[in-house]
Amino acid sequence: MSHAPAYSRLQIALHWLIALLILAAWVTHEAMEDAFETRLESGVLTPNPHAILGLAVFVLVLIRVFVRHRQGAPGPVPGSSAMAEAAALWGHRLLYLLMILTPIGGAITWFGGIEALGEGHELLGNALMIVALGHAVVAILHQLVLKDGTMTRMLRPRG
Numbered sequence: 001m002s003h004a005p006a007y008s009r010l011q012i013a014l015h016w017l018i019a020l021l022i023l024a025a026w027v028t029h030e031a032m033e034d035a036f037e038t039r040l041e042s043g044v045l046t047p048n049p050h051a052i053l054g055l056a057v058f059v060l061v062l063i064r065v066f067v068r069h070r071q072g073a074p075g076p077v078p079g080s081s082a083m084a085e086a087a088a089l090w091g092h093r094l095l096y097l098l099m100i101l102t103p104i105g106g107a108i109t110w111f112g113g114i115e116a117l118g119e120g121h122e123l124l125g126n127a128l129m130i131v132a133l134g135h136a137v138v139a140i141l142h143q144l145v146l147k148d149g150t151m152t153r154m155l156r157p158r159g
């Protein structure tokens with residue numbers, strides 16, 4: 001497959017917007033736990049920030065996957081080893097998977113009122129945060145230690 005010269009403006013905007021929304025969804029999870037208890041007791045679904053933020057993540061990730069499929073991604077960072085390339089590929093795939101599964105699990109828990117699924121959703125949400133944190137640390141190390149321009153790929157659009 002031929003590689004795109006860089007990420008597009010749209011891809012970069014989606015990356016940072018989704019990262020912000022995931023952080024916001026994570027920060028609001030405690031209020032959601034209270035709302036979920038009320039929902040289980042009364043059966044009433046009240047709009048709440050955690051669900052809205054999480055659903056926004058889900059919709060934007062679907063758009064992002066579509067755009068990624070159409071526009072591709074830049075090739076391996078010049079000078080990177082085969083192992084680093086594989087780690088980036090599988091790390092990014094894992095992030096996409098968690099970004100899709102976490103809100104789906106949350107939505108089934110919330111709309112279906114299925115208490116038992118809450119724990120699975122919590123596990124996925126926390127895994128997403130941990131993998132994303134590791135991802136951010138690696139990106140910062142690329143920037144400060146390796147100085148190989150990886151961060152620039154997610155800051156400066158092609159063209």
Ligand code: HEM
Pocket residue numbers: 022025026029030032033036050051052053054055057099102103104105106107108109110111115117118119121122125126128
């Ligand atoms: C990227 C998106 C999301 C992230 C990172 C996330 C993360 C979390 C986390 C960490 C918890 C804490 C669970 C606990 O401590 O018990 C939680 C709870 C919850 N989330 Fe999400 N969530 C996301 C999306 C959603 C969506 C879209 C919905 C519903 C439409 C949702 C519904 C819930 C519910 C109902 C709970 C409470 C579960 C319980 O108390 O057992 N979440 N979420």
Ligand code: HEM
Pocket residue numbers: 015018019020022023068073074088092093095096099132135136137139140150151152153154
């Ligand atoms: C919840 C937070 C985040 C998620 C879910 C996330 C997810 C992703 C994914 C899936 C990719 C691969 C893009 C693709 O090829 O389609 C990517 C790329 C990238 N991310 Fe993140 N990201 C997050 C936060 C961050 C943060 C905080 C930083 C920087 C400190 C960062 C820096 C980068 C960079 C530099 C790339 C480009 C890597 C390359 O060109 O190979 N990300 N991110």
